[in-house]
Amino acid sequence: MSNKGFEILRPRARIVRTLGDELISNETVAVIELVKNSYDADARNVIVRFTGPLEEGKGKIEVIDDGTGMTFKTIKSAWMEPATIIKRKKRKSLKGRSILGEKGIGRFASAKLSEKLTMLTKSAESADELIVVFDWSNFGHDLYLDEVKCSWEKRKGQSIKKHGTILVMEKLNTDWDVEKLRKLRAALSRLISPFKPMEDFTLSFELPEEYKNLSGIVEAPPSLKHPHYTIEGDIQGDGSYELTYKSIGKKESKHFSGKFVLQRNRKPLCGHFHIELRVWDRDRLDELAGKMKFTVMDIRRDLNEAAGISVYRDVFRIMPYGERDNDWLRLDFRRVQNPTMRLSNNQIVGYVHISREKNPALKDQSNREGIIESREFSDLRELVKEAMVLLETPRYKERPRREEKVDTTGLFTGITAEPIMELVQKRLPDDKEAQKIAKETTERIRTKIEHVREVLARYRRLATLGQLIDVVLHDGHSALNKIDSEIILLEKELKRETLIQKNIDKKLSFVKNEAKLLSTLFKRIEPFCGRKRGRPKEFKIEDGIRNAFDIMETNIRELKVKADLPKSSTPVKMDWSELQQIIINLLTNSLYWLSKEPERDRKIIVEIEKEEEGINVIFSDSGPGVNPEYTNNIFEPYFSTKPDGVGLGLTIAGELVDEYGGTLELVSPGTLKGACFQISLRKRI
Secondary structure, eight states: OOOOOOOOOOOOOOOOOOOHHHHHOHHHHHHHHHHHHHTTTTEEEEEEEEOOSTTTSSEEEEEEEOSSOOHHHHIIIIITTTSSSHHHHOOOTTTTTTOOOOOHEEEEEHHHHHHOOOOOOOOOOOOEEEEEEEEEEGGGGSBBGGGGGOOEEEESSSSSSSEEEEEEEEEEOOOOOOOHHHHHHHHTTTTOOSSSSOOOOOOEEOOOGGGGGGOOOOOGGGGGGGGSEEEEEETTTEEEEEEEEETTTOOOOOEEEEOOGGGOOOOSSSSOOEEEEOOOOOOOOOOHHHHOOOOOOHHHHHHHHHEEEEEETTTTETTTTTTOOOOOOHHHHHHHHHHOOOOOOGGGEEEEEEEETOOTTTOOOOOSSSOOOOOHHHHHHHHHHHHHHHHHHHHHHHHHHOOOOOOOOOOTTOOOOHHHHHHEEEEETTTTHHHHHHHHHHHHHHHHHHHHHHHHHHHHHHHHHHHHHHHHHHHHHHHHHHHHHHHHHHHHHHHHHSSOOOHHHHHHHHHHHHHHHHHHHHHGGGGOOOOOOOOOEEEEEEHHHHHHHHHHHHHHHHTOEEEOOSSSOOEEEOOHHHHHHHHHHHHHHHHHTTTTSGGOOEEEEEEEEETEEEEEEEEOOOOOOOOOOGGTTTSTTOOOOOOTTOSSHHHHHHHHHHHTTTTEOOOOSSSSSSSSEEEEOOOOO
């Protein structure tokens, strides 16, 4: 026997069933894959037909199309060759359609659906039709793949008159009930963009009598043509955009143009795409129902089935984006963080259109369900959320809300029982009992207010601490990793026979310095823990400002922001941590917007102005500034133009300043070209 040689891989036949289960996650996806194959074959009409009983081991599913059909050569080189490369080489159909299939796994979809597949096909060039039978039950035995025989037959055209393909899948692998069929129909209705239907491609659904209400041409329900708000347009490869916003309550549309800049001033890599978002206020569906021939129940059902932002490549949808359980943009999380302004999945029917030509870096996963996670796909996510902000912001201003007068004073201004006490003393000077009750009530209200102030102070600290988590984790992990590395080197040094004291001292010194950095970091963030609010103390306000910038030092350094801080020495009397919260909230906002500016232009200047009645802190940055249209909204709770902004930073800062008898205002013009805020403190030493 030779000591060298070659062998070939001989997969068992069951690999076909195994791959089908792995690559095709469910029956809905399987049907969609077969419909895509019909599209690739230039079919103008496709019928998905179910014949009962729709039970496991019984019934059948047919996918019937009038496409180009297949020759015997095509069957041998395509269907009989799993993972064929034919579609990789051929990117356009005969009619010029972009080929959707690529991996050569469509036939596994039929194995997912049934025990047996009979394929009838006829090309326009032939008078004969071909019949090929795949008995998938044979693929579960111990035979090798090349030992399984699939029968074929050529006969005079009978089932197909001109050209096309019929896939007959018998002995279903699972039961099909009304909910499963409804889900399939909803998925098929979204297979092609509901906003840009194709004129040369029609998809029909044929079901048994008991499900006839689901039969018919598959298309988007007409109720989805009447949203409360829309935004539509194109985002180019460099981030520049042209978008149009419309509202049901406004005759004139609003046009947005500009350039989205990603954080760190990065150029997006995802490529050009088209976007359209349709949005409904679910608490106002009755208004739409009154104007159209639909009930609120109809609109709600249609919206539930179609809601989500879907991604389409060359007209056809990429699963599973837009499904109920696929929150690929984390919209529901954004909504929880900011319920007033942000949109949730169940309010949106969205469409993001990409193409193989313009978005080559956005590649499908092997199972054809989703795009491979990459920086390019992350950029697509970020740009879609940027576009959403351009819809959410005007919607926030337009959306009908209860008329509320904006109170620019603090939360507790005017909450007191003192007027009652004064009235009792004036009107009932001899009624000791009434005066006692009024006094006790006044004191009780004062005590309760102090308690609420304390609780709010803790929540404010926690809110600010939440913003600092990334800082703590980044700086903390960095120091710990360095300590860990030096300790490993130190252990090796100590195992040597001849110790070099100089090397040991050097490494111990490095470990001590990193530990000191950790200790300093923890001390700086300690005031933000949930402990009891401290009494106001006197300190230099410049020291407090500098400490806040030191906490964010890593972010400032990584973004290469130049910070010009005041060098004066001005005493104030306040809670140290509350000054930190004010400055860090302003600083966090500035750093976000500065990250979108070129590195050379990133700057922050903080100045101190002394006045007889107090001091002013002027905080300026060189970012894009505040859009004049929204200057009256930026202090409102939950208002934010950041894609993932919570909108509480300026609200918290403003309330804290108010408690010290001061104000927080947006100043224009400022020291620098961007946003400029003035903190006016009136209670100081």
